[in-house]
Amino acid sequence: MGSKLSIIVFSGTTDKILSAGVLSQAAAAMGSEVNIFVTFWGLLSFTKGEKKMMLPKEFEHMGQAMMEGMAREHVKPWYEMIKEAKEFGAKVYACSMACGVMGIKREDLDPIVDDMVGAAYFLQQAEGGQTLFI
Amino acid sequence: MGSKLSIIVFSGTTDKILSAGVLSQAAAAMGSEVNIFVTFWGLLSFTKGEKKMMLPKEFEHMGQAMMEGMAREHVKPWYEMIKEAKEFGAKVYACSMACGVMGIKREDLDPIVDDMVGAAYFLQQAEGGQTLFI
Amino acid sequence: MGSKLSIIVFSGTTDKILSAGVLSQAAAAMGSEVNIFVTFWGLLSFTKGEKKMMLPKEFEHMGQAMMEGMAREHVKPWYEMIKEAKEFGAKVYACSMACGVMGIKREDLDPIVDDMVGAAYFLQQAEGGQTLFI
Numbered sequence: 144m145g146s147k148l149s150i151i152v153f154s155g156t157t158d159k160i161l162s163a164g165v166l167s168q169a170a171a172a173m174g175s176e177v178n179i180f181v182t183f184w185g186l187l188s189f190t191k192g193e194k195k196m197m198l199p200k201e202f203e204h205m206g207q208a209m210m211e212g213m214a215r216e217h218v219k220p221w222y223e224m225i226k227e228a229k230e231f232g233a234k235v236y237a238c239s240m241a242c243g244v245m246g247i248k249r250e251d252l253d254p255i256v257d258d259m260v261g262a263a264y265f266l267q268q269a270e271g272g273q274t275l276f277i
Numbered sequence: 278m279g280s281k282l283s284i285i286v287f288s289g290t291t292d293k294i295l296s297a298g299v300l301s302q303a304a305a306a307m308g309s310e311v312n313i314f315v316t317f318w319g320l321l322s323f324t325k326g327e328k329k330m331m332l333p334k335e336f337e338h339m340g341q342a343m344m345e346g347m348a349r350e351h352v353k354p355w356y357e358m359i360k361e362a363k364e365f366g367a368k369v370y371a372c373s374m375a376c377g378v379m380g381i382k383r384e385d386l387d388p389i390v391d392d393m394v395g396a397a398y399f400l401q402q403a404e405g406g407q408t409l410f411i
Numbered sequence: 412m413g414s415k416l417s418i419i420v421f422s423g424t425t426d427k428i429l430s431a432g433v434l435s436q437a438a439a440a441m442g443s444e445v446n447i448f449v450t451f452w453g454l455l456s457f458t459k460g461e462k463k464m465m466l467p468k469e470f471e472h473m474g475q476a477m478m479e480g481m482a483r484e485h486v487k488p489w490y491e492m493i494k495e496a497k498e499f500g501a502k503v504y505a506c507s508m509a510c511g512v513m514g515i516k517r518e519d520l521d522p523i524v525d526d527m528v529g530a531a532y533f534l535q536q537a538e539g540g541q542t543l544f545i
Contacts, residue, residue: 287545334469378486395437396433396434400434406541408541
């Protein structure tokens with residue numbers, strides 16, 4: 144991903160947030176600048192409090208097997224992976240417009256979130272790198 | 278996103294099309310070249326006639342709250358945002374192969390669509406920028 | 412897409428794998444370097460044996476019409492498109508971590524898969540190009 148990887152975490156299902164965790168941790172550990180922009184359904188997992196497991200309806204029946212497989216393989220929870228990415232310098236932003244729509248205030252956000260910013264700010268940050276919409 | 282942002286609008290749910298609207302409007306307003314390539318389920322919202330609200334099954338129960346939040350925050354409908362992006366020069370293309378599969382003819386497409394093109398043409402347009410698959 | 416297109420095939424629904432097939436075939440035929448990284452639900456379609464049709468729950472009712480449309484338009488199955496992309500040099504990788512979680516061994520993978528690699532390796536391969544998360 145060269146020097147910069149930006150990830151738009153739009154989908155709120157846990158499988159995709161896990162994938163954002165894996166990619167951001169791997170990219171940050173390799174020395175890339177990593178920016179995560181959490182928006183829409185993604186925000187449901189970035190507020191304070193318990194992180195609820197959610198899966199796409201068509202794969203819901205496989206959730207239990209996935210959980211067991213992750214435990215057996217010692218895959219870290221996505222939250223830990225993003226924390227590790229942050230130790231390497233990754234930044235986590237919450238979309239201000241989506242927070243407004245969902246009635247989420249700055250103080251409701253999980254401390255893993257660095258700041259609340261707009262889409263234009265994020266696009267500027269992402270400039271010159273690669274961006275994934277997850 | 279540097280000088281060019283291309284967006285493949287594949288998913289047909291309204292949440293994701295809204296996100297395509299926000300990103301294309303923001304990028305175009307910042308002076309980026311913006312190309313939107315609408316394909317598969319995305320095409321369901323780019324034909325003439327009423328735009329039906331559709332959400333991923335696992336988040337369907339939150340649709341009403343989202344609609345109310347958007348009204349409260351004065352978030353424009355995605356259609357308006359793409360129209361604004363077009364005023365800044367954004368282009369909207371419909372995938373010719375997917376139109377064929379879905380039985381959609383040129384004259385069935387919403388006037389917001391500039392042209393019907395193939396995937397190879399779109400990939401060429403996207404060259405040298407960033408591309409999001411939404 | 413310039414000289415390099417990388418595709419992360421995360422979603423396991425057939426519609427999105429078809430899209431990965433179309434894009435990788437088109438990009439490879441245009442002379443781009445194409446790398447496909449199959450992970451999570453995507454792996455369900457890259458093991459040996461029959462490829463099951465799966466669609467997002469909210470579009471399931473349109474599956475039959477889509478199949479008929481594809482037959483009418485002579486759209487090739489995604490498997491054939493990826494094979495064609497491979498003839499132009501595309502590579503298909505399976506995510507080693509996700510294979511572990513799902514209990515998939517090297518010998519369970521479809522012969523279309525070239526190798527089993529980690530996310531860090533894939534990110535390095537993707538460097539300097541464009542990457543889509545599908």
